[in-house]
Amino acid sequence: MAFLEIDNVTLTFRGIAALTGVSFTVDKGGIVSLIGPNGAGKTSMLNCISGRYTPDSGSIHLGGRDLLAVPAHARTSLGLSRTFQNIALFKGLSVLDNLMVGRHARMSYGLLASILYFGPARRAEDAHRRRVEDVIDFLRLSPYRHHPAGKLPYGVQKRVELGRAMAAESDLILLDEPMAGMNLEETEDMARYILDINEEWGMTVLLVEHDMGVVMDISSKVVVLDFGRVLAEGPPEAVMADPAVVAAYLGGEDAVFLGR
Amino acid sequence: MHGQCGLFFRTYAGEAQLFPGRFLKISMLLFFAALCLAPWAMNKYLVSILCLINISVIGAVSLNLLTGSCGQISLGHGAFFGVGAYSAAYLANLGLPFLLVLPGAGAITALTGMVFGLPSLRLKGIYLAIATLAAQLILEYVFLHWDAVTGGSGGMALDPPSIFGFAFDSDLKMFYLTLAVAVLCVLAVRNVMRTRLGRAFVAIRDYHLSAEIVGVDLFAYKLRAFGLSSFLAGVGGALWGSYTMYITPEQFGIGLSVSYLAMIIIGGLGSVIGGVFGAVFITILPELLNFIAQHAGAAFTDLSGALLAMKEGVFGLVLVLFLIFEPEGLANRWRLVKSYWKLYPFAH
Structure with a gap:
């Protein structure tokens, strides 16, 4: 069993599906990036893992333990910590x-x-x-x-x-857009910190990020979400070459006909 | 050789002290020595004001823990104070010694506070304020109508407290008792605020979503804040009851709750020393206005009636001016004054 295993997670808000049957895995010691266009369900996925949302169906296991059976505040002691997209510090x-x-x-x-x-x-x-x-x-x-x-x-x-x-010295750290709104220098610093957290501090990283340069450079694996579904999963180079991913980001030739 | 300039710490424990630095320790010692000697040079009336200040300090600091630090607005603090006073009267009439009555009253009030804190799981901000207002009204109703325990509108009488046969039957003796309890309460809250518990309270106030993510059980900690704050309010209420020796329901009305809120807003929300400043200020201000009105009334006899009437208006005006010019409270002003003198005469 993989370190973090997300299996067939579905999350809906009053009929609107944010995530539909999402499955992917994070191996211990990896840096996994979750990417996708706006509204693809990346942050919803993190919220399911950290406990802010409860999925309608599916399962999430961390190190073999069922996370969904544990309330959000108790997940920290199972080795989970996260940051937020909009700064959520205690001011x-x-x-x-x-x-x-x-x-x-x-x-x-x-x-x-x-x-x-x-x-x-x-x-x-x-x-x-x-x-x-x-x-x-x-x-x-x-x-x-x-x-x-x-x-x-x-x-x-x-x-x-x-x-x-x-x-928190957690095993798995979830980072929601750590580079958002930062300049080039700060982005480089942050990328270095993430690599060091992974290598020196031994934390597994699950990252949501829009900066493709960073994602391609530091990730060991990339998961692409689009409209709440997993579009592609694999090493960065393979994912970038996937025509479906290119279509999701840039719009495919038949995008007009599909009404996207 | 260079002299040491400023305050440096070699250990983390050194930095975590309540009173870091020799200057602060000596000043606190001198302050308390002066405070303990002061009543001997005062008349009975002034000593009674000091007693009221001590009791108000307990109330304000406890409300500041709940509202200022944990962000749970309470409009029922006056009633919790009343629960403490009534519990103390009830327990004392059962014949329990004062050393048990005080924590007993605190414990009963803590339970009451936690029950009325239950809505805080679902309600935030102004909605919680209304829920605690309901607590205030319900408790007032209970004080008035549960005749068998509270004596109804007739109220209850208490004997002056006595510890190991020593009766605190004068204002002077009560001053030392209330001072000792107030100091213990303030120290307890200061300790809470520099540990895991206090940090969790502030985390809930500042960003409850990330508080949950770092592992704070929101509901359990909100209840703890209600419990701890009500416990201290209960102790304060018990002292109040023992000091006035006669309690009636109208002493613990919404007015008392609002005046505690005024104390912590004027003193500085979320700051322990702010609660103390606020309690001192709000207790002294009406007495000061009284004093001025009386003396001005003696000088201008035809105006004396108008001056007494103006007193209430001036009280309100001072509060409003405070909110405009010192929105962060007396605690912030105190910080600014300290940092000014730290660098005097150079402003950098």
Whole structure:
């Protein structure tokens, strides 16, 4: 069984099918890109995996465990984390605290320890701070450590959000358009971070991205969605050469007749 | 040799302290020493205001935990305060010692608060505010009509609290008791806010969708916020009941809920010190206006009636001016003043 296995997932909103019988797999240690035109169902797919939407039918397994049987907030402890397309940071918390929240599922001390801030809480805060500082160093966020996240520049906020997902030290990280709205330099940095997260930090990456240059360069596998269906799946070069994919992006010769 | 300039930390624990730095520690020590000595130089009336401030601090800080930090607007805090006062009266009349009455009243109020926090699973923002308004009205009705327990419109009498035979039967003694409890409550909330629990609260306030993704169980944590906040409100209410020694339903009306909201908005939403500032400000302001109106009335005798009437208007005006010129609250102003003096006399 593959690491992440999506089998025959169908998701509808009052009769409108967002996903129709979507199946694909993500192997452990890979960087898999989910691409497709606007409205193809890429973000809906991520939302099904992370638990914001519940598919009408089909199954999603992560490392052999049934994700759909677990509520969204408990999926983090199964080794899942994600970022959002529109920045979804905790604006009132500092960068440091945003990353510490990322480790929420990994901390376990109770209410009383919180209130009294004795033994377990003190030790856990210290230990988790150390791990968070590794992420801060890696993403070069140290100048912003104590700044409120909401007041940082856009590119930095994107990095903080990546950091929050990394801080969870999950096995699978879902990135929803990490390069959206970034300039060339920031895009290159982000691509480098994603490669390092994959190779050094050992996280499997499932990526939704519109920047085809990046997708072709870093992906080990590409899955193309169009109108809620999987159009193609395979290595980047093979997918790019697929006439169906070209047609979906540029419009095929018979597109006019099909009414697309 | 270079002297050390500024505040540096060598450990993460050092940075996580409540009062980092020697200057802050010494100033807090001096402040509390002065606060403990101050009542000896004051008359009974001023000491009673200090007691009210201590109790208001508990109420404001607890509401700020729920509304300011966790983003769950509550218009029922005054009634939760009342639940604390009535529970304390009931438990005290059963003959329990004060050291059990205080946490007992807190626990009963926490349960009540969690029950009325249940709608927060589905309701947000202004809709939740209306749901908690319903809680306020229901609880007021219960205070008034559950005669067997609350004494109905006649109210309930309490004895002054006593701990191990020591009776807190004067304003001065009550001042120390209320101060001690208020300090404990504020420290508890400060601790909560620098740990996992407090961060989860703020995460829910700022972006509940990503809070869920990082593993925060929204419903469980909202209930925790309601429970914790109501517990502290219950403790505050118990102190209030023991201090006034007579409680009636109308003391815990919607007016009290609104004045707690005013405290945290003026003090600064989501900031612990803001709750304290707001409580001090809102408690002192009417007394100050009273004082001015009386003295001005003595000087201009024909105007004294008008001056007393103007007092209420001035109170409202001050609040409105505050919202316009200090929308982020006194806590933010305090931060600005501190950073000004940190760099004085150079503004960079």
